Amino acid sequence: MKDPFELSYYILESANEHKLKSELLKNISILLVEFFHCDSILFLLNDGKRYILNRNFDSKNIPFHFEMISFSNDRKKSNPINDFLEISSQKPQWPFSFWTEEGSFCINQVDRFFSPGTKKVKIILNDLQGPDKDFRSVILRLLKNDSADLGLLLIASKEPDHFTDAEIRHTEGISKVLNIALINWQSHAALNERIKELSCLYNLVQLYDQPDKNLNNILQGTVELLPPAWQFPELASARIIFDNQVFTSRKFSEGRHHQKSDIIVNGKRRGFIEVIYSEVRPTENEGPFLQEEKKLIENISRELSLIIERRLYEDEKVKLLDQLRHADRLAVIGQLAAAVTHELNEPLANILGFAQLTLKTEGLPEQTVKDIEKILGASLHSREIIRKLLSFARPSPSKKSAVNLNKIISDSLYFFELRCSKENITLELSLDPALPNIQANPNQLMQVVINLVVNAMQAMPQGGRLSVKTSFWENGISFVVADTGIGIADEIKDKIFTPFFSNKKRSQGTGLGLPIVHEIVLEHGGTIQVESQVGQGTQFKMQFPALKSPKTEKGS
The missing domain is CATH 3.30.565.10 (Histidine kinase-like ATPase, C-terminal domain)
Known part of the structure; x- marks a missing residue:
């Protein structure tokens, strides 16, 4: 591929495929290696990552080797991006190198370029590629948009005088396309994550707004809604542990990467929410997780804590109402019992008295005696019930x-x-x-x-x-x-x-x-x-x- 317009088309097309950033930069690096016929491409971006693609001369089956490495992106400390910004602001003139009008820096013979005055450039190149790389020709280009610096692009070859004037000029236009591609990818990625986040929050609101759902249903429903909101839903599982109860999403599996947030109810830790990746994924802001995902899981745990507090309050309210109804029933029963026992005492005393007198009559048949004894037993049992009713309805003054x-x-x-x-x-x-x-x-x-x-x-x-x-x-x-x-x-x-x-x-x-x-x-x-x-x-x-x-x- 030698047409810069065709290269630009493929770069923008790759950015629209919504792949991972590492996959996007790998594809773009391969396109750049083929376009410039060079040996190495490096993106040093402000996300704190180096994306390096090198030709693999040791294997025909694997023509390229790609890796992603973290680096310190502290603006207050020295790093290749800061150092290049400082040098490019001065644009010093050195032999075997030159600056383009738009700020690209090209060295055609690296081995002859270095001198005491170019020490900082040597440090930059060593930081970018390492001292063991024998590159003879390099192009350094700052990637930026109107408001911020996106990072550095390094194109390198082991041959001296490798890059032609036309290729160096193409770098200017290609870097602008790369700026557009990166910004476009970041916008799409952020929008996609935001859509997933809002969908998750909306579905959680719908779940929490169902009064017929008990707490266990809410916890299980919550854990099912988490995996689709994460960057890799096909690898994500979710788990909630609350008061030693475990709720897991479908097809739950353990993994190496965990993102967790505590459930705090009335100031006390009662459990946690956890999202797990079953496979190793590239490092992002929080391990393989995004900063937005950390905020999301913290928001969900906070909202869930409030829901649990509200449900516990409602349960306590129901118990108190039941106790009030129970006390009211007791009062009514007490009044009824007092009236009933008063009306029953006199006739019951008559039944007991006449039954006892009848039992003293001589010459009663045996069966009659047994029947009268049954009357006495039933009457005594009734009297005991009445006594307990009175005790319950009108408790005696408690002399303590x-x-x-x-x-x-x-x-x-x-x-x-x-x-x-x-x-x-x-x-x-x-x-x-x-x-x-x-x-x-x-x-x-x-x-x-x-x-x-x-x-x-x-x-x-x-x-x-x-x-x-x-x-x-x-x-x-x-x-x-x-x-x-x-x-x-x-x-x-x-x-x-x-x-x-x-x-x-x-x-x-x-x-x-x-x-x-x-x-x-x-x-x-x-x-x-x-x-x-x-x-x-x-x-x-x-x-x-x-x-x-x-x-x-x-x-x-």
Whole structure:
């Protein structure tokens, strides 16, 4: 190829193919080597990279060797671009070299050119090609547009007087075409990356704006949208790790290159977003990643953090509303229960009284006695339900005093020891002897212990292990009742403190035992938590504030 217009056409055509910059410069370098019949082309660009193409005389199958090398592009420090700018501003006249009108610098006999006055040029050439390259003819040309310097172009040959005047003049025009090609490529590349970035952000907004999506759906949707927004989507995989949960894009694979940004929720690191390249790619601003991609992943992690905070806030809001509705239901149930129990007490007392009188009648048939005893049993069970209803609806004034929970537990369990032995239940006690007192109503605490122990024993019809434990922590005491019974299914775990809810037989439960426990614990400033697994057992853990001793109060 000897036509400079044809060369310009192919250069611009290559720039429009939207390849990687390294591939673009390799193609252009090959075109230049063939046009100038030279041995080496070097682009030293302001992106901090050297793009070098040399003829490969050692192999016929691989005619060229191309490589990309990083260099320091600090404008404040010495580098070939800065040094050439300084020399070209003066355009010194040296033998065996000349400057063109537009600033190209040509040396026809490098070995005869060097002298003490040309030391800086020698340093530039050594920096560009290395001292082992035996080039005899070189052309140096500054690449620039109207507003900035793009870099340096070096065309080199091992032959002296290699470049003709016509070829040197062609360099002027070709360099302008190269300027256009590089700027065009940069504009297209930046526009393409911007389009991918905006598409990703738009799709994320659409995803985040769907209230029916739960947090897991949002995290999985986010991780699927990341790879197409990166420079090499066919090699990109994405992963999000949040609270030890892992979400990965389709066809996820590990690789050598990782770009990561943390997920910070309410000031705490909860995980990270990561994009991975499965193969080695050329070095860009951030390893093989672009500076724009770093900003994108940081923006996404920041936005995702806000979404997570908002979802957590909404979940907490739903819980609070449920608690308010639950409290409202309790108030209504309490009012209804008080009215119902008042109306039922008198007729129930009559039924019990007349049944007991009838039972004392002599000569009653055996079947009649059995039926009356059933009436008595049912009436007593009804009276117990009414008593619990009254206790729940109109709790007695809590007369609190300093009490020792260990003593209340021991007194309460005294009545269950024989029953546990008969029902093949092992009772394990672990009571902290240094347990401090708490401010509480002893009768109500005894009711808590009894209700939880009865509940545990009913959960172990085939026997098992019942554990009761107390311990002391910094500001309070802990009270745990655990069993190895049938457990509580997840779908009903949130309902066990709801009045009248029970999954037991009618003869075993009224659905008020655990709600009463819950109310008493809260009234004493405590908390109660339930952990359970079906088939393995249940644990109720309560915490109460400890009673400060007089010494502690004075010292505080």
